[in-house]
């Protein structure tokens with residue numbers, strides 16, 4: 001059984017916004033393995049049932065220095081009494097099932113319903129990333145991509161397939177969830193390799209924004225027009241302006257070195273404007289590594305337990 005109270009000491013922690021994420025789901029689906037892959041860039045091959053572990057992870061997402069307070073929870077039923085508390089305090093949830101175990105897929109609704117029951121009392125939208133883990137075990141797959149996407153649509157959340165073993169999409173899963181918390185929305189927040197609950201809405205929103213940008217640029221250029229030749233030139237210019245504006249949205253998210261100090265900044269950056277869509281996605285820069293110290297301790301309230309890990313970065317669609 002693991003109940004760790006770990007601490008990581010890095011240097012030069014930037015002032016950061018804190019996000020409280022909770023990893024939930026049935027036993028043996030890979031919740032701990034995913035968390036360890038993100039925070040320590042390792043694969044935990046051994047199964048050590050979790051009671052509750054807490055991790056601190058620093059990174060930069062959408063240019064914002066972020067401090068992730070990640071709670072890795074117990075899948076085992078005997079610890080289910082702890083769920084209400086961490087669901088209350090969590091801001092975003094990674095809802096993990098195993099692609100190789102159909103039973104865990106069927107069980108995930110129980111966790112979802114509990115999150116909605118607990119969080120629904122205080123918020124209208126709950127940021128949730130549904131995760132199908134162990135996608136490296138292709139031959140053992142028991143849950144199809146399509147039915148997982150259907151479930152995500154029913155939950156009105158995003159879906160992503162990961163492998164803690166290979167590391168595939170692990171950063172995207174955690175960072176995508178942070179973006180949902182930041183924007184208080186699942187649509188249009190720029191998730192990578194992730195299925196939106198409603199792709200048509202997402203596409204429509206993006207097209208609308210591009211149209212609006214074109215109109216605005218055309219208006220600007222026509223007011224500067226002196227003759228038709230100039231209009232053509234200005235129209236070309238406005239197109240370039242759109243491109244240049246779009247390009248400026250490309251991100252280069254650098255992960256900083258950190259300390260284990262707990263920096264509490266304003267976490268109420270709930271921007272619900274779903275038009276705030278970034279359509280560019282392919283600039284990623286990752287710098288990382290941190291010194292890590294881990295120590296075991298007796299169970300404590302989750303809010304007092306802090307671990308830490310190395311940072312990473314994510315891409316914007």
Ligand SMILES: Nc1nc2c(ncn2[C@@H]2O[C@H](COP(=O)(O)OP(=O)(O)OP(=O)(O)O)[C@@H](O)[C@H]2O)c(=O)[nH]1
Nearest residue numbers: 027028029030031032033045050075134163164165
């Ligand atoms: N092949 C493969 N194995 C994985 C993956 N993720 C986790 N595992 C293995 O699955 C087992 C269970 O992983 P854990 O991360 O401990 O599971 P958990 O969900 O934290 O389980 P509880 O703490 O009991 O709730 C371990 O032996 C892991 O090595 C994965 O992506 N691929």
Ligand SMILES: [Mg+2]
Nearest residue numbers: 031032049050
């Ligand atoms: Mg675990």
